[in-house]
Amino acid sequence: MLKSLSRAVSTAVRISTSTMFSARALQPLTRSTLCSSNSGAIRPFSRSLWMMSHNGAASVYRPKLFSSKGFTPVSCGCGSLHTEGDKAFGNFLSDEIKEEKKIQKSNTLPKMSGGWELQQNGTEAKLIRTISGEKVTVTFNVNNSIPPKFEEEAEQAQGQKSAENEPDIVSSPNFVVEVTKQAAKHSLVESSLASCFIACFLPHFAIHGEGEEESDIFAIREVSFQPEGDVEWKETAYTLNTDSLDWALYDHLMDFLADRGVDNTFADELIELSTAMEHHEYIKFLEDLSGFVKCN
Amino acid sequence: MGVVLRNLQNVVPLRRARLRKDVETLRHILGIQKFDLGVICVDNRKIQRINNIYRKKNMPTDVLSFPFYEELRPGKLPCPLYRDELNLGDIFLGVEYVMKQCQQQSQDLHGILTSVTAHGICHLLGYRHETEEEWKEMLQKESYILNEFNRFTGRQLVPLTKKCSQDG
Numbered sequence: 001m002l003k004s005l006s007r008a009v010s011t012a013v014r015i016s017t018s019t020m021f022s023a024r025a026l027q028p029l030t031r032s033t034l035c036s037s038n039s040g041a042i043r044p045f046s047r048s049l050w051m052m053s054h055n056g057a058a059s060v061y062r063p064k065l066f067s068s069k070g071f072t073p074v075s076c077g078c079g080s081l082h083t084e085g086d087k088a089f090g091n092f093l094s095d096e097i098k099e100e101k102k103i104q105k106s107n108t109l110p111k112m113s114g115g116w117e118l119q120q121n122g123t124e125a126k127l128i129r130t131i132s133g134e135k136v137t138v139t140f141n142v143n144n145s146i147p148p149k150f151e152e153e154a155e156q157a158q159g160q161k162s163a164e165n166e167p168d169i170v171s172s173p174n175f176v177v178e179v180t181k182q183a184a185k186h187s188l189v190e191s192s193l194a195s196c197f198i199a200c201f202l203p204h205f206a207i208h209g210e211g212e213e214e215s216d217i218f219a220i221r222e223v224s225f226q227p228e229g230d231v232e233w234k235e236t237a238y239t240l241n242t243d244s245l246d247w248a249l250y251d252h253l254m255d256f257l258a259d260r261g262v263d264n265t266f267a268d269e270l271i272e273l274s275t276a277m278e279h280h281e282y283i284k285f286l287e288d289l290s291g292f293v294k295c296n
Numbered sequence: 297m298g299v300v301l302r303n304l305q306n307v308v309p310l311r312r313a314r315l316r317k318d319v320e321t322l323r324h325i326l327g328i329q330k331f332d333l334g335v336i337c338v339d340n341r342k343i344q345r346i347n348n349i350y351r352k353k354n355m356p357t358d359v360l361s362f363p364f365y366e367e368l369r370p371g372k373l374p375c376p377l378y379r380d381e382l383n384l385g386d387i388f389l390g391v392e393y394v395m396k397q398c399q400q401q402s403q404d405l406h407g408i409l410t411s412v413t414a415h416g417i418c419h420l421l422g423y424r425h426e427t428e429e430e431w432k433e434m435l436q437k438e439s440y441i442l443n444e445f446n447r448f449t450g451r452q453l454v455p456l457t458k459k460c461s462q463d464g
Contacts, residue, residue: 251312264306
């Protein structure tokens with residue numbers, strides 16, 4: 001796990017805090033900071049809000065927030081807290097949403113060539129295809145899929161107040177390819193090992209700019225066999241890491257993927273799809289946040 | 297030490313394992329297994345850009361070689377003192393350019409790519425084809441390599457030097 005993290009830091013590619021195969025649903029990094037292990041999603045600041053509004057002994061502590069300059073609660077009768085800051089925030093979000101919608105390339109997501117069926121569940125997407133009885137599923141999550149370098153450049157461009165210099169934000173998610181062979185009477189493969197999971201990433205976008213490093217458009221990071229179906233991830237199954245892998249074996253794995261439609265064209269289209277999805281989700285998030293902040 | 301193979305293009309479907317196997321056979325024939333070698337497959341856009349930057353020729357081509365050792369005597373293997381100098385350099389294969397030629401001449405892409413790679417390796421080993429004498433020397437070397445390759449594999453590859461003189 002730590003080895004994966006150090007690699008992510010050195011190559012400026014975000015991966016999840018566990019191994020590449022962080023549960024099948026590719027749990028995003030941020031969830032670990034927002035979710036308590038004992039309950040559902042609990043905001044970290046909800047406890048302090050409770051303390052502020054409580055009239056019992058616990059409310060002896062008066063946080064500075066109530067006495068700070070600029071805090072003027074607005075009464076609208078809805079029972080929620082509204083401040084001038086919230087109003088300004090809401091106005092800012094309205095403008096931001098308008099701007100983001102202006103630069104949005106399309107309301108619909110780009111199509112993948114090759115007959116891939118898209119299934120989306122929030123920020124997670126699956127691309128599914130069947131080839132001669134084999135089912136190929138590519139799973140990715142747009143959370144934490146923007147390489148840090150793009151974010152830094154965007155901030156620098158904002159600092160220079162030059163919109164023309166702002167680079168296009170590109171989402172380059174890690175993705176897992178699951179290949180499931182249908183059980184055959186003469187098959188030598190045990191049914192419990194029917195699914196091959198190949199974890200991939202997009203190194204090309206880890207480094208940006210002129211004279212970019214000559215890296216493959218996509219690369220394989222890990223390979224593992226897992227039981228078929230939605231069952232617990234088998235931690236005791238061997239996971240092949242490509243860091244120190246024989247290069248001939250690596251090329252065979254790449255050819256294996258290419259034969260199943262996961263090639264450089266697929267990787268390029270995946271980036272387009274993921275970028276559009278990420279932008280959609282970002283705008284939706286801004287709209288949710290705007291609704292949350294404003295008076296309903 | 298080995299061959300670093302990269303595929304930076306999506307125009308031509310490439311069989312990486314096959315290309316690697318052929319390159320390994322070429323290395324074995326030349327006795328250069330201990331040296332690292334880079335083979336990078338690119339499309340017309342990229343190879344044209346590189347050709348323009350380094351040779352001032354704004355057009356795509358089939359192969360561009362970037363030797364690690366720039367002053368090698370043809371055919372004389374380097375004797376580096378340090379491990380990280382066990383490197384011959386990089387070969388950029390213009391696979392889209394080669395593919396178009398193969399389609400016009402009804403030839404096997406991967407066979408031609410192997411011939412092109414042999415040509416590129418000769419450049420990394422100091423061979424040139426700017427004069428008549430250099431051209432003859434390089435053709436002789438390429439013919440030897442591919443004859444040995446054909447003997448090992450049963451294929452029938454022919455030297456590239458016979459066909460073109462645009463690469464570097």
